[in-house]
Amino acid sequence: MFSDLKSTANEHLAHERQLWQEFQAALRGQWSEALDVYYLTIYGVAEVADRYIDRHAAGAATRHDDTFRALAFLHQRGRRVAWETFALLSNGFPNGAMARARTLHELAVIGTVIGEYGRQPATSNLATRFLDYEVIEELRACEGGYSDFVADEHYVKELRKRGEVLTEQYKPPFVERNGWAAILNSGEPPSFKQLEALAEWRGCGASTK
DSSP states (O other): OHHHHHHTHHHHHHHHHHHHHHHHHHHHHHHHHHHHHHHHHHHHHHHHHHHHHHHHTTSHHHHTOHHHHHHHHHHHHHHHHHHHHHHHHHTTOHHHHHHHHHHHHHHHHHHHHHHHHTTSGGGTTHHHHHHHHHHHHHHHHHHHTOSSSOOOHHHHHHHHHHHHHHHHHHOGGGGSTTGGGGGGTTTSOOOHHHHHHHHHTTTOOOOOO
16 A cells, blocks of 8 residues: 555645645635734734833843743743644634634733732742743653653753752642642642633633633
8 A cells, every 4th residue: 555655646745735725725715814814913912022022121120020031931932822823723723723722811811910910029929930830841741742842861850850949949739730829829729710810800801611
């Protein structure tokens, strides 16, 4: 079967390319305006945020401001997810796009919570905790095999050591899901619904789930 497929590869590929072009034409014919609006929205928001970050990142007031750093980090991650969503939509994968849109919503909620509580006296280390929590997230990604890159054993070992130090510093609930936000919930990691409730005060609509 493999030899037959190899011998007729060009014919099959030409046929598949033709089908793909016809599908793309039909998709753009119905959704081109909506896709273009979404594209321009991502581009515009990213451009404005990038200029703001570039203007303030080197300033003395923000150089050691973990809230600023956390929000800039979330912006960078959100921009990537938004483009992933666009790529999926523009290639006819709405369910995949919905999953990425959910991730975009989660990032928006987290950013809203950090922006609101990150500079309040009682929770002034919230952004620092969030940035440190990325060590835990990266370790999980490496151990679970879904990291953005193939990590060597030394790198994973260093992550584990760093995770142990952070767990000792912030206490065990820190390693649980949303553990970085435990100071907002009497020391217990809040559910995402609780984070949504905290963000809603700032205008970020909570999900119905």
